[in-house]
Amino acid sequence: MPHNGTPTNFLRRPEFTTDLLQIAKGVIAATGAWWLSDNVLDSQMPFLAPWTALLTVHATVYRSLSRGVQTTVASAIGVGVSFLIGSYLGVGLWTFALAMLVGLAGARLSWIRDEGVAIATTAIFVLGSGFDSQQPLLADRLLEIALGVAVGIAVNLIVLPPLRDRQAKRYIDSVNRQMGEVLIDMSKEFTSSWDTDSAEGWFERTEAMSRELDSAWQTVRFARESRRVNPRTAIHAERRNRQSSAGEAPEKESYENILLRADEGISHLRNLARTLRDASSAERDWDDEFREEWAAIVAEAGRSIADPDAEVGPIFDRLEKLSASISQDRRLSTTSWPIYGSLITSLRHIVVIVDDVASARDTRESV
Numbered sequence: 001m002p003h004n005g006t007p008t009n010f011l012r013r014p015e016f017t018t019d020l021l022q023i024a025k026g027v028i029a030a031t032g033a034w035w036l037s038d039n040v041l042d043s044q045m046p047f048l049a050p051w052t053a054l055l056t057v058h059a060t061v062y063r064s065l066s067r068g069v070q071t072t073v074a075s076a077i078g079v080g081v082s083f084l085i086g087s088y089l090g091v092g093l094w095t096f097a098l099a100m101l102v103g104l105a106g107a108r109l110s111w112i113r114d115e116g117v118a119i120a121t122t123a124i125f126v127l128g129s130g131f132d133s134q135q136p137l138l139a140d141r142l143l144e145i146a147l148g149v150a151v152g153i154a155v156n157l158i159v160l161p162p163l164r165d166r167q168a169k170r171y172i173d174s175v176n177r178q179m180g181e182v183l184i185d186m187s188k189e190f191t192s193s194w195d196t197d198s199a200e201g202w203f204e205r206t207e208a209m210s211r212e213l214d215s216a217w218q219t220v221r222f223a224r225e226s227r228r229v230n231p232r233t234a235i236h237a238e239r240r241n242r243q244s245s246a247g248e249a250p251e252k253e254s255y256e257n258i259l260l261r262a263d264e265g266i267s268h269l270r271n272l273a274r275t276l277r278d279a280s281s282a283e284r285d286w287d288d289e290f291r292e293e294w295a296a297i298v299a300e301a302g303r304s305i306a307d308p309d310a311e312v313g314p315i316f317d318r319l320e321k322l323s324a325s326i327s328q329d330r331r332l333s334t335t336s337w338p339i340y341g342s343l344i345t346s347l348r349h350i351v352v353i354v355d356d357v358a359s360a361r362d363t364r365e366s367v
Contacts, residue, residue, distance in 0.1 A: 029053040029155040049148035056152025064156040070115035075145040078122025099123040171216035180306020187299035199277030206270040220255040265353040
């Protein structure tokens with residue numbers, strides 16, 4: 001994840017805030033469920049409710065609901081298995097092992113796989129806490145489990161359910177900035193000279209961008225999940241609708257579309273680096289007009305994609321003029337055309353992506 005090294009910036013990172021929020025939610029949910037179980041239900045096993053509450057507090061409301069249902073079902077099965085085995089076979093070494101076998105086998109069921117281990121852990125709690133005294137209280141145990149799940153879901157709904165948009169924006173912004181920085185470095189080196197090591201460094205930086213883009217995709221998917229069954233989503237949607245009706249806020253470009261364009265841009269940038277790497281290993285006399293103008297266009301494109309607020313000229317038009325000028329220059333050798341054509345074509349694709357990224361600036365956030 002892109003980050004700044006100072007402690008203050010680290011503490012301001014949205015994922016750090018989210019982690020703290022998740023800790024607070026877990027504490028509130030478990031403590032609240034324990035208090036209700038002990039003081040309202042007067043439970044003899046007040047740890048079942050806080051345990052299930054803790055299992056239910058996930059990073060998104062949608063996941064809390066889906067996992068909460070799974071936890072409820074799995075825990076209910078665990079209670080049922082425990083009472084059946086304890087009632088008919090008694091509690092002993094082999095019957096305890098049997099309960100574990102059934103519980104862990106049941107955990108493999110696809111529809112409760114995420115929380116299926118709760119079958120076995122619930123059996124441990126019930127069989128290991130004095131089964132004879134718990135036998136008449138099957139309904140109470142199920143009620144405590146349901147209470148824990150309900151408290152966990154309620155806490156996740158009420159206590160600032162995360163939207164994760166800021167993390168997604170930071171990733172997108174970081175990838176775009178790195179693309180721009182590589183283009184600017186290419187321009188500086190290409191203006192005078194460059195070597196294979198420089199070109200190899202650019203190539204490796206595009207590989208690092210691809211890895212960061214993978215993390216960005218994961219964060220964007222999580223951001224989408226965090227919007228499902230989230231009361232803050234409705235609030236934000238209503239606010240955007242009011243702003244849109246008042247002409248204040250245009251429709252935002254989706255993160256997925258921006259990431260797809262960024263992925264394509266990285267691919268073309270990698271091709272540029274590969275072309276320059278291969279060209280650096282061969283003796284070649286570059287056309288001065290092409291070299292100067294192409295380097296200038298690359299610098300403009302780099303500044304534009306790294307900073308959408310930067311004032312740049314009509315990049316695409318300049319590239320078209322360069323292409324037309326070179327095509328009419330009969331001084332170029334036949335061996336130069338493949339290199340020049342590859343550089344122009346890759347940069348043309350990147351320039352189109354630069355315009356797309358600039359038009360989607362509302363989805364970006366300064367780091």
